[in-house]
Amino acid sequence: MIGHDVFLPTSLLVLCVGITVMLAATAWRRSTSRSFLTGMGTLLLALVFVGHHTGIAPDNGDSLFIQDQWANYTAILIMFSSMCILLMSWRNDANDRTTSLVDEYPLLCMLGTLGALTMVFSANYMPFFLGLEILGVSLMGLVTFRHRPAIQGYEAAMKYLILSGMSSAILLFGIGLAYGVTGSLRFMPPITIGNISPALPVAATIMILVGMFFKLSAVPFHMWLLDVMEGAPVPVAAFLAVVSKIAIFSSLVRYFGTGNQSPFLNDILYIVIILTIMGGNLLALRQTSLTRLLACSSITHVGYLLIAFLCPGRLQSGAITIYLLAYTASTLGVFATMSAFATSDGPDGTVIAQWKGLFFTRPFLASSMSLMLLSLAGIPPGIGFFAKFEIAATGVEYQRNLLLGALIIGSIIGLYYYLNIIRVMMSAPSLPSASLNRHIRPELMALVIVLTVIVVIGGLFPARALHPLLPVSAIPSDTETEMTMR
Amino acid sequence: MPVFSFNDTLLLATILFSVGLAGVLIRRNMLFMLMSLDIMLNAAALVFVGAGARWHDAAGQVMFLLILALAAVETAVGLAIILCLHARGRPTLDADTGNLLQG
Amino acid sequence: MNPLPALVLLPVIGGGLAWLAERVRPHTVVPSRNASWWVMLATLIVETLLLAMVTFNHPTIRTGPWLEHFSMPWIPTMGIAVRLDMDGLSLSLIWLSLLLCFLCACLATRQITVKAGTFHFLFLTTLTGIIGTFLATDLFLFFFFWELMLVPMFVLIAVWGHEDRQRAALKFFMFTQGSGLLMLLSILGLVITHDRETGVLTFDYFTLAQTHLSPTLSMLLMLGFFIAFAVKLPIVPVHVWLPDAHTQAPTAASVLLAGILLKTGGYGMIRFNVMLFPDTAMHFAPVAMGLGVVGVLYGAWLSCAQEDIKRLIAYSSISHMGFVVLGIFTGSRMGMQGAIIQMLAHGLSAGALFLIAGTIQDRLHTRDMNRIGGLWTAMPRLSATGLFFAVASLGMPGLGNFAGEFLVLLATWHVSPIIATVTTVGLVLAAIYALRMVNRVFLAARREGQIPLKDLPVRQMAVFACAMIFLVVLGLHPQPFMTFSAPSPLSVIGVTGQGEHAP
Amino acid sequence: MGEILLPLLILSPLAASLILFVTAGRMSAYAVGTVACVSMGLSAAISIALSILLLSGPATGIVQTILWPWMHIAGFSADIAFMLDRISMVMILVVTIVGLLIHIYAASYMRDDPGIARFFGSMTLFVASMLVLVLASDLLCLFIGWEGVGLCSYLLIGFWYDNPVNTAAARKAFYMTRMGDAALLCGLLLLATAADSLHIGTVLAAAANGQITPTALNMAALFILIGALAKSAQIPFQTWLPDAMAGPTPTSALIHAATMVTAGVYLIARLHDLFALAVPVMALTAVLGALTILMGACTALVQSDLKRILAWSTISQLGYMFLALGCGVWQAALFHLMTHAFFKALLFLTAGAVIVRTHHEQDIFRLGGLHHTMPGLTAAFVIGASALAGLPLVTAGFYSKEMILSGVWPAHFRLIHELMLSGHFLWGMALLGAFLTALYIFRCVFIVFFGKVGTTATGRTSRLMTIPLACLCVLSLCGGIIEMPTTFPPLHLFSALLDPEASHSHADEPGWLVLAGAVVPLAGLGVAWVLWGRPSPVMCEIPGQAAVIRFARTGEGIDVLYDRLFVQPFRFLTWLTRHDILDYVITGTGRLTRTASTSVLRARSDFLGTLTLWGTNGIRGADRLLGQIQNGRVRWYAAWIAGGLCAALAMAVLS
Known part of the structure; x- marks a missing residue:
């Protein structure tokens, strides 16, 4: 049921145009920095147009896209993150630019962003699926951009390809089942009608959920994330941790809505959340690589987010909103600091031990890194503190005692490994390295400062980020009427 | 009127899907894993076709086309990556050996 | 203009200035030209003036027991506001904090040479957290400050501490933060319950105090608070972070930890356990008192076996804090007052002892009592001071600690003579550990190969003398402090309305 | 007038102490001594003035001053308040006058010590604390002084801290008294709970009008008694006092003989109304006192260290006071306290002078024949010894001891229905004690001052030291005539002073009691002379000589008999007390504590x-x-x- 409207959020359009231009530019004359600049410009333009759309949405909600506050909010987050990531990778020394041009890199980034935005705005399985795959395939490309040591990037990409293909298959199978049951591709859980056994819609929902869990890397489906993030260049890891997660979480919320979930979903979510929080945290304890640790941390944060997702109520919307913001800002901050830390010849900051004594040699970086990590751990004055507070509030409001227990234990374990990094930074520097006093690239400096300011200001004055943005229910309440019409 | 009922299609698709899944799980050769992935994707595509037929809806066929495209893309990218891996010195196509990323 | 926000924010702003000052004018070899130190001193002086203004603005109690009130919306959707209220209890504890900060400023922080600006910044930020904790009457704000003060303290310990600093810092942070999370749950539980009951989502202390809770829920919520405060105070089974943290922290941080940070636990117990859940607290009192006694004895007992001066003092702190718990949970005003006096006195005596230990360590580069000795000949002034504070901490009548301990014991005797009798054993043990320290450190024969030492200069003695005078006044004339800090806590429920409307 | 003088009395030594501590060794030794002595003189003058003021008033009048409220709270109130009545008047006179004399003595004695400022700072602080203790009208306020004197005692015992033995002794003293203090604190808590105040008057009134239940009363009395026992080094807390002799001799004289150790006596005397209601505790007091007399005397008999003899003697004499207290004759206890302060201070100071001049030789067997070189000191010591022994009529000790004995005789305690404890028995023990007292002190006199010449003495006793000695000699001799035994001319100044209303005639007292009291010390003196005093050198107990030769040389065998009868059992007892079980228990507990806490x-x-x-x-x-x-x-x-x-x-x- 594809309506013949042209309802389209303008941002998508802008991005498409921008990507086309970039493609054309590649064909014409290759230049890395022009490519980056075009990408940045496009993203900026898309950000400006984020509230706009072309065409008129059909009344029955049968459009391909939907644009509401929630979508806009996550779109802004995604585009902002993409800009940050582009900035990080612009002159990233980890991208070996001596051997080849990397003007595909921004192009792939833009494509990924486009995919993410498509997911966010989609109101139909079709754009959702397209967006998911655009994002996924561009990520495969992006992951391989690591040149030093290159083989790990390829290995990561290979793993990602196979596993994400598998999860896509599962997701698609689920969508197919749902379509088969309801006959509609609307982006909502299937509801049993007619003579089809009730197991089918349930199975469909589960398969879709599993597909989403894979992308979200919730715990038994999380394993790819660590390897892929470690294998990927640092900015791409950030992309994986932030952009793709926000997009998929946004879709998850849109798909399942914010109300009470059906009981079988509840049970599964319960288990998955606990597994995710505990698994992510425990896994983080043994990591020596910072990117892997951040992968674990992002797994854990997904678990926390899911708590809020599972606790519908007055506080839910605000909690999810602020938590997404907190997670985005803090994680990006950490990655930005890592990028700033990396040198072309020295350590690239992916191993925790390399950060030893940073507090003495490069206090600015160390301070901002500590602040970001503390924010991730949920300690004032970072925004993460308030975010975790809100999550806990939703849990308490809905009396999810088990989940709260997991939250507490997880937070304490999390505290340990976050603090451990800070501890390493504070221990006395092992060697008085002369190369340590390099100045940081200005755009990264600016980025780190901006993110720090966001984290602190957001932590001190979180009220503005608390607007109820979530869709009240996934699709307006005329669902049932439509169902009966059919 | 479809010759096969939706349920039959579904059964076939499920079998195909399981075969593909089993292939991914069992085969160690990356090429075969890619092929198994294709089988899984095709199983999903089959469901769409069947469902489209059931509801007399074109959307199922559209999805089928999209899935085909996806399968093609995955294979293409996958092969490219395998080539690269090989070029960078990974000796075999065995997915279980020579993993650097773990732990 | 309301002075409360200024009171809270001033230290952190001053800290920022101190940090900047060090950036502008990097540290020189001459300590007196340490710019950040001067900024910090100036900040403290301004803060003191401000506090003095607040104090002497209220010769008589104006509206109810709450001296000052400040309210400003913060996160309206959650019912969170910046609510600051000051009563005698907070005021006296803030005075204590400032006094100790002066002690630190004059005696300890000046020796910091590595990144002095950052040190002072963190030091003052901790102060902000502490003062905020003492003033906040919005539960969220309270929690915010509660957590906030941990971070700079963690850094202080981890960067400027002694040999095993990082493990200690980590332990400190994990324990206090972890227990803080339980308190968070309790706060939220209370708020949500209140919300369900009345439909008003608020974190206001006074409003929440009127929530009707079922006994079980009330007990659960109170336990959440209690555990957090128990860790901070600390009470025996959860005290294990304290000896390490106190031992490894740099001198100034030790003083801050022992002198004030522990008091936030006691303060919290008074304000958020006994006041918010009076009935439940009474039900819980036997357990809490038992824990208090165990704390008194256990802390003193272990203190007797320590070889490390700072560790000895740290364990003695546990012992003293046991009295505070005991006093708070006797449920009588007398016990509460005793606990408050004990907190003030312990802040001074333990803080000063840590300063002395720090001074000794600065000069001898060891804290091991086996390697220190006979300091009296070399440093008579320091030794006399040390003796004074050791004697104070063993509970010499006429000094502040005794006044507190006596009131606590008396209140306990009213409740249970047996507990009180058992607790007096703690006093004997206190004599043992305090004199053991005095004997080994100050009075023993001189060790071989001891380097010639410099005694405390007169200026520093004057600072110590200040603390001594306070202790003596607290011990001999605690009445003003008692009336001063008394009325507010116990009449919270009665003046709920007035607290809100106070200008 | 009195209201102002009362705080001044305390302030004077306190100020001196502050000055001495604050200047911390920057003053010359001379200046230090001057400051201390002047402050003591001032307080002595003030106390005399206050006494005159008090005596000129009505018989029951008191001087009272409330300085400021200490703790006023629902259910309890305490003030920093001082009160001078006749009991405390006696005490302040003793403390300040004896204190002054000892300070003057010490100014010379400690002249060359580098830590003189610390010494006098502690001494004056001690006097201030002692005065607080004595004058407090509130038991909690009294507790300030109580702990304060303990602290000063600790500081002074461990004054020469270079020697670990000294600091160990100091700590031992503090720990043992601290245990008593904890018990005392419990007693105070009990009383405070029952009476809502610790004001002495209030407490006594509450006890009198039955506001306190008998059990609580007994418990409180018991707790307070434990505190007093520990402070006064009575059984079972006696062990700290001999060790406390590690301090400088003036300290021993002032703190461990004349004043601080009598604080327990004073406390019970002050609370005698309360104790009178607690009969079992009174009996316990009396029995412990009597036992302590004997134990102390026996132990003193076999000591060889001059100062330790005096220390054990102090314990024994304090036993007399506790016996008196237990029998309800607290006036006698106070009287003995006063005379004991005189003669024991005299003994200690003389001993100190002897020790200084013999290069810190304290072993009596290495001293000897000192009357040749230092006749003045010999005279002083003999006077002190006579007073201690209670030689009849001429010494102060006789009168006070006589008063105790006559008070003990009629006492009886009905403990349970059948079990009666008669005063006669206790009287017998006290009398035996008196005999032993004369024996051991004259043993000391004969060995040290007569007999074979031991060490050579050098130098002269400075004038500054002799003046106090002379004063104390006078006091030891004449200080007792203000209170006569009943059979003598009815002169009862002291009793009348303390307790104007009571009658002082013990009509039922047999006349031979006084006689017995007078004869027994003389007997002791005689025996001592027989054993050690006769000019034959072998009679000095020379270790290592064969018993046969000794028997042959002395030709008497009494030595052997004595050795068998007394020395061996008592040596055993001494051995027990020296390596005291309780000592073991205490050190053991300490060690156990350490070990256990370590483990x-x-x-x-x-x-x-x-x-x-x-x-x-x-x-x-x-x-x-x-x-x-x-x-x-x-x-x-x-x-x-x-x-x-x-x-x-x-x-x-x-x-």
Whole structure:
């Protein structure tokens, strides 16, 4: 049921145009920095147009896209993150630019962003699926951009390809089942009608959920994330941790809505959340690589987010909103600091031990890194503190005692490994390295400062980020009427 | 009127899907894993076709086309990556050996 | 203009200035030209003036027991506001904090040479957290400050501490933060319950105090608070972070930890356990008192076996804090007052002892009592001071600690003579550990190969003398402090309305 | 007038102490001594003035001043308040006058010590604390002084801290008294709970009008008694006092003989109304006192250290006071307290002078024949010894001891229905004690001052030291005539002073009592002379000589008999007391505490460590498991995904 409207959020359009231009530019004359600049410009333009759309949405909600506050909010987050990531990778020394041009890199980034935005705005399985795959395939490309040591990037990409293909298959199978049951591709859980056994819609929902869990890397489906993030260049890891997660979480919320979930979903979510929080945290304890640790941390944060997702109520919307913001800002901050830390010849900051004594040699970086990590751990004055507070509030409001227990234990374990990094930074520097006093690239400096300011200001004055943005229910309440019409 | 009922299609698709899944799980050769992935994707595509037929809806066929495209893309990218891996010195196509990323 | 926000924010702003000052004018070899130190001193002086203004603005109690009130919306959707209220209890504890900060400023922080600006910044930020904790009457704000003060303290310990600093810092942070999370749950539980009951989502202390809770829920919520405060105070089974943290922290941080940070636990117990859940607290009192006694004895007992001066003092702190718990949970005003006096006195005596230990360590580069000795000949002034504070901490009548301990014991005797009798054993043990320290450190024969030492200069003695005078006044004339800090806590429920409307 | 003088009395030594501590050794020795002596003189003058003021008033009049409220709170109130009545008047006179004399003496004695400022600072602080103790009208206020004197005692015993023995002795003293203090504190808490105040008048009134239950009253009295016993070094707390002799001699004189150790006596005397209601405790007091007399005397008999003899003698004499207190004749106890302060201070100071001039030789067997070189000191010591022994009529000790004996005789305690404790028995013990007292002190006199010449003495006793000695001699001789035994001319100044209303005639007292009291010390003196005093050199108990030769040389065998009868059992007893069981218990407890706490520490760390280890192992195991799960194989990951999918499907469909 594809309506013949042209309802389209303008941002998508802008991005498409921008990507086309970039493609054309590649064909014409290759230049890395022009490519980056075009990408940045496009993203900026898309950000400006984020509230706009072309065409008129059909009344029955049968459009391909939907644009509401929630979508806009996550779109802004995604585009902002993409800009940050582009900035990080612009002159990233980890991208070996001596051997080849990397003007595909921004192009792939833009494509990924486009995919993410498509997911966010989609109101139909079709754009959702397209967006998911655009994002996924561009990520495969992006992951391989690591040149030093290159083989790990390829290995990561290979793993990602196979596993994400598998999860896509599962997701698609689920969508197919749902379509088969309801006959509609609307982006909502299937509801049993007619003579089809009730197991089918349930199975469909589960398969879709599993597909989403894979992308979200919730715990038994999380394993790819660590390897892929470690294998990927640092900015791409950030992309994986932030952009793709926000997009998929946004879709998850849109798909399942914010109300009470059906009981079988509840049970599964319960288990998955606990597994995710505990698994992510425990896994983080043994990591020596910072990117892997951040992968674990992002797994854990997904678990926390899911708590809020599972606790519908007055506080839910605000909690999810602020938590997404907190997670985005803090994680990006950490990655930005890592990028700033990396040198072309020295350590690239992916191993925790390399950060030893940073507090003495490069206090600015160390301070901002500590602040970001503390924010991730949920300690004032970072925004993460308030975010975790809100999550806990939703849990308490809905009396999810088990989940709260997991939250507490997880937070304490999390505290340990976050603090451990800070501890390493504070221990006395092992060697008085002369190369340590390099100045940081200005755009990264600016980025780190901006993110720090966001984290602190957001932590001190979180009220503005608390607007109820979530869709009240996934699709307006005329669902049932439509169902009966059919 | 479809010759096969939706349920039959579904059964076939499920079998195909399981075969593909089993292939991914069992085969160690990356090429075969890619092929198994294709089988899984095709199983999903089959469901769409069947469902489209059931509801007399074109959307199922559209999805089928999209899935085909996806399968093609995955294979293409996958092969490219395998080539690269090989070029960078990974000796075999065995997915279980020579993993650097773990732990 | 309301002075409360200024009171809270001033230290952190001053800290920022101190940090900047060090950036502008990097540290020189001459300590007196340490710019950040001067900024910090100036900040403290301004803060003191401000506090003095607040104090002497209220010769008589104006509206109810709450001296000052400040309210400003913060996160309206959650019912969170910046609510600051000051009563005698907070005021006296803030005075204590400032006094100790002066002690630190004059005696300890000046020796910091590595990144002095950052040190002072963190030091003052901790102060902000502490003062905020003492003033906040919005539960969220309270929690915010509660957590906030941990971070700079963690850094202080981890960067400027002694040999095993990082493990200690980590332990400190994990324990206090972890227990803080339980308190968070309790706060939220209370708020949500209140919300369900009345439909008003608020974190206001006074409003929440009127929530009707079922006994079980009330007990659960109170336990959440209690555990957090128990860790901070600390009470025996959860005290294990304290000896390490106190031992490894740099001198100034030790003083801050022992002198004030522990008091936030006691303060919290008074304000958020006994006041918010009076009935439940009474039900819980036997357990809490038992824990208090165990704390008194256990802390003193272990203190007797320590070889490390700072560790000895740290364990003695546990012992003293046991009295505070005991006093708070006797449920009588007398016990509460005793606990408050004990907190003030312990802040001074333990803080000063840590300063002395720090001074000794600065000069001898060891804290091991086996390697220190006979300091009296070399440093008579320091030794006399040390003796004074050791004697104070063993509970010499006429000094502040005794006044507190006596009131606590008396209140306990009213409740249970047996507990009180058992607790007096703690006093004997206190004599043992305090004199053991005095004997080994100050009075023993001189060790071989001891380097010639410099005694405390007169200026520093004057600072110590200040603390001594306070202790003596607290011990001999605690009445003003008692009336001063008394009325507010116990009449919270009665003046709920007035607290809100106070200008 | 009195209201102003009362705080001034305390302030004077306190100010001196502050000055001395604050200047911390910057003043010359001379200046230090001057400051201390002047302040003491001032307070002595003030106390005399106050006494005159008090005596000129009505018989029951008191001087009272409330300085400021200390703690006023619902259910309890205490003030910093002082009160001078006749009991405390006696005490302040003793404290300030004896204190002044000792300070003057010490100014010379300690002249060359580098720590003189610390010494006098502690001494004056001690006097201030003692005055607080004596004058407090509130038991809590009294407790300030109580602990304060303990602290000063600690500081002074460990004054020469270079020697670990001294500091150990100091700590021992403090710990033992601290135990008593804890008990005392419990007693105070009990009383405060019952009476809502610790004002002495209030407490006594509450006790009198039955506001306190008998059990509580007995318990409180018992607690207070324990405190007093510890402070006054009575059985079973006696062991700290001999060790306390490690301090400078003036300290021993002032603190460990004349004043501080009598604080327990004073406290019970002050609370005599309360104790009178607690009969079992009174009996206990009396019995312990009597036992202490004998134990102290016997031990003193076999000591060889001059100062330790005096220390044991102090314990024994304090036993007399406790006996008197237990029998309800607290006036006698106070009287003996006063005379004891005089003669014991005299003895100690003389001993100190002797020790200084003989190069710190304290072993009596190495001294000897000193009357040749120092006749003045000999005279002083003999006077002191006579007073201690209570030689009839001419010494102060006789009168006070006589008063105690006559007070003990009629006492009786009905403990349980059948069990009666008669005063006659206690009287017998006290009398035996008096005999032993004369024996041991004259043994000391004969060995040290007469007999074979031991060490050579050098120098002269300075004038500054002789003046106090002379004053104390006078006091020791004449200080007792203000109170005569009943059979003598009825002169009862002291009793009348303390207790104007009571009648002082013991009509039922047999006349031979006084006689016995007078004869027994003389007998003791005689025996001592027989044993050690006769000019034959072998009579000095020379260690290492064969018993036969000794028997032959002395030709008497009394020595042997004495050795068998007294010395061996008493040596055993001494051995017991020297290596005291309680000492063992105390040191043992201390060691046990240390060991146990160390082991608890270890055990705790072990236990917690094990727990932590388990926890860590568990986490590490889980961690390793997670690591193995995370093995980097795509197929394995895919299997997990498939497994997860299947599990979820199964859960959803089957549920």
